[in-house]
Amino acid sequence: MDTILLIDCSDDVTTSMAGLLKGNHQVVNVSFEDRDIPGKNKMIILQAHDDLDAISKKISKIRYECKFRDIPIVVVKQSEDQIPLEYYLSSGATEVLPLDAPPGACRQILQGYLIPSRKPLESETEYLTPFIENTINVLKATAQMDAVFREVYFSNDFRIFGDISGIIGLSGVSEGTVAVTLYWDLARKIIANMMHVADNQLNAEYIHDGVGELINVISGSTKKRFKGTPFHFDLSLPTVVVGSGHQLGHPDNSSIAVLIFDVAQMAFVLQVCLKPKQKQS
Amino acid sequence: MLFLVVDDSMVARTMVNNVLEPMGHEVIQAGNGQEALKILDKLAREVGVVLLDWNMPIMNGFEALQAIRSNRYCDHISILMVSTESEAEYIDRAMKAGANGYLAKPFTKDELIDKINSIVQSSSE
Numbered sequence: 001m002d003t004i005l006l007i008d009c010s011d012d013v014t015t016s017m018a019g020l021l022k023g024n025h026q027v028v029n030v031s032f033e034d035r036d037i038p039g040k041n042k043m044i045i046l047q048a049h050d051d052l053d054a055i056s057k058k059i060s061k062i063r064y065e066c067k068f069r070d071i072p073i074v075v076v077k078q079s080e081d082q083i084p085l086e087y088y089l090s091s092g093a094t095e096v097l098p099l100d101a102p103p104g105a106c107r108q109i110l111q112g113y114l115i116p117s118r119k120p121l122e123s124e125t126e127y128l129t130p131f132i133e134n135t136i137n138v139l140k141a142t143a144q145m146d147a148v149f150r151e152v153y154f155s156n157d158f159r160i161f162g163d164i165s166g167i168i169g170l171s172g173v174s175e176g177t178v179a180v181t182l183y184w185d186l187a188r189k190i191i192a193n194m195m196h197v198a199d200n201q202l203n204a205e206y207i208h209d210g211v212g213e214l215i216n217v218i219s220g221s222t223k224k225r226f227k228g229t230p231f232h233f234d235l236s237l238p239t240v241v242v243g244s245g246h247q248l249g250h251p252d253n254s255s256i257a258v259l260i261f262d263v264a265q266m267a268f269v270l271q272v273c274l275k276p277k278q279k280q281s
Numbered sequence: 282m283l284f285l286v287v288d289d290s291m292v293a294r295t296m297v298n299n300v301l302e303p304m305g306h307e308v309i310q311a312g313n314g315q316e317a318l319k320i321l322d323k324l325a326r327e328v329g330v331v332l333l334d335w336n337m338p339i340m341n342g343f344e345a346l347q348a349i350r351s352n353r354y355c356d357h358i359s360i361l362m363v364s365t366e367s368e369a370e371y372i373d374r375a376m377k378a379g380a381n382g383y384l385a386k387p388f389t390k391d392e393l394i395d396k397i398n399s400i401v402q403s404s405s406e
Contacts, residue, residue, distance in 0.1 A: 141387040142296075195292055196299045196390065210292035216336070217386045220365020227368055235365070237289070237338060 001026045002042035002114075007058070008032050009047040013076055013099070017045055020107045025114075032058055041071060043113060048077035048088070048096075056091040060244065063092025063161045064183065067267035068260045070153040072113040090245045092161050117153035120257065128152065128257055130225040131178070131218070131272050138218050139263060143193035147263040154255045160248060160269065163187065164207065165241045166215035167248050170233035174226070176274040177250050180215045186266040187211055212238035218270070230276040251275065282401055283307045283327050287317040287345065288334040288363070293386075297332060297363070300393050306401075313337040314345030325354040330400055333380075335364035335371065343375065350379035359404040361396060363388075 004021055006014055006029040018027040025042065044062055048055055055075070062073060072094040077083070079100040088096050094113065097106055120128055132149045139147040162181035170176045182190070184207070191210030192199045216238045226232040241248065250256050250273040259270040284306050288294045291312075298308045309324070311317040314337060321328060331349065333342040340348075342362060349355045359381040364371070367385030375383055381403065384396045 138387045141389050141392075191292060195296045197295075206292055206295070209290055213290040213292045216290070217365050220336075221367065221385070221387055223365075224368045235336060237336065 003028055003036075003040065004043045004045065005030065005035065005041040006045045007035055007047075007062070008049075009045065009076070013047050016099070016103075017076070020103060020110055035062070043072050043074065043110070045074045045076060046093075048075050048081055048083070052083060052087065056087065059088065059091035059093050067262075068160075068162070068181075068258070068269045069151075070117055070155070070258070074110065074113070089159075092245065120152060120154075124257065126229075127226070127231045127274050128259065128272060130222050131270060132259060134222040134225070135180075135218050135259070135261060135270055138214070138221060139190070139261075142214075142217065143190045145190065145193060145263050147261045147268075150260045150262050150267070152257055152259050155258050156255060159245060160258075160271065161245055162269070163242065163244055164211050165246060165248055166211040166213075166238050167241065168215050168219050168238045169236035170219070170274065171236065172234040173230060173232040174274055174276045175233065175251065176254065176272070177248070178215060178219050178222075178273070179248050179271045180211065180218065180268060181248075181271065182211065182268040183266065186264065186268055189264060189266075190214065208240050208242065212240045231274060233274070282329040282404075283309065283324070285309050285311060285317060285320060285324075285328045285331045287311045287314065287331060287337070287342065289313055289337040290334075293334065293363075297393065300390055301397065304394070304397065306397075314340030314342060314348070317345050318348055321349065321352070321355060321358075325352070325358070328355075328358055329404060330359045330361060330397075332361050332363050335362060335366045335375075343378065346375060346378050346380055357404075359400050361400050 002025050004025050004027045009029050014029045074095045075088045075093045076097050079098045085096045136147045139145045160181045163184040164187050165179050165181040167179035187207050188199050191207050192202050254273045254275055257272045284301055286294050286297045289312050294310045301308050335342040361382045362375045362380045363384045365386045372383045382400050
C-alpha cells in the first residue's frame, strides 16, 4: 500500500486529508524530525505555519531528499494566509491548497497528483536509451564515476529543483533540448574529477563552465548514435543556469523525459525533449 | 614540447593541461580559434602541437585548422582535433584539411596520454 506522508500536520488537517485521500493509501502523520525517506512516499503534505523561513527550509530539505523523484509536495494553508503561492513553489512545493477550499476540488487535485507517470513509448525508448548509455559512459570516462540509471518520468513542468543546469539546444532532422541538472555538491565532485583536481580546488566559475562541458559531451557523444535516423540533430553551444527552482525552456507542446541517475550516493537528472521535425505537406 | 590547447571550455582546457604538464610539456591556452591564431602569430615557431576543439564561438576549430594549415610558418605544427563531433564525416573533413589526429570526447586520461605520445612521436620523426 502506498504511503501519503503528512508532516507536522494538526489533528484536524490529518483527519481532513485522510478523508480526502481514502482508498489504497496509508496516511501517516509524523513530525519533521521523524520523517522517513521521502522517496518511499507517494505524496508528502506539509501544513503551513507562521514561521515562513522554517517552512521554506523544510520544503527545500524534503525536495532535496526526494533526489529528483516525481513526488508531489503539497502545502496546506489557512485561508487567511496571504503569503504568495510562489513563496512555497519556489522552495520546492508542487501545490498549495487552502484549507477552506471545497472538498471535491481538493480531492480532485490530490488524486490528480497520484496518477502514476506513464511508461515511455517504444519510439521514446529508441531515443532515450542512447542518452542513458552515453551519460553513464561520459561519467565513467571523464570523471571516473559509476552512474546508475534509476528511473524515468515524463513532465510538462519547466521547473526542476537542483542548483545548476547545463542546457543545449538541438536542431536539424530532429529538434529539442537536452539538459543536465545537479545539486551543487555532486556538480563539484564531478567537475573536480573531470579536471583531476581535489574538490576544494574548484571555484564556482569552474563548476559553471564544467556543467556546460558535461552536457556538451553527453549530447555530442549521443548524436552520432542517431546518424541516419529521424532523431539525428546538430548541437548549439551550451548555456548554464544556476539557482534552486530555476526554470528551463523546452519547446512548446513537447513532453520532457526526466531521466534520474544515481552516482556517489547522490542523484542528478538528464531532461531530454526531442522531436523529429514534421514533414511539410 | 609547447602545446596550444584551444577549447571554449575552461574545464576542458584545464583537464588537458593537468595531463600534459606532468608529462613534461608546456601548455598555453586559447578560448576560440581567433585567440589561437593571435597566439600563433607570435609563437608559431615555439608551438609544437595544437589541440583544437570543433564547436567554439567566434571561430570554430575547423576554421582555425584551415587557417593554420594555410600559414607556412605553422608547417611544423601537429594538430590534434579534440571534439564531441565524432561522426565519420567530421573526422574525414578534419583529416583532409590537415589534422594529424582526432580524439573524440569523451575520452579517458589514458586515451589522451596515448594520443599525445603518438602525436609527439610522429612530430619528432
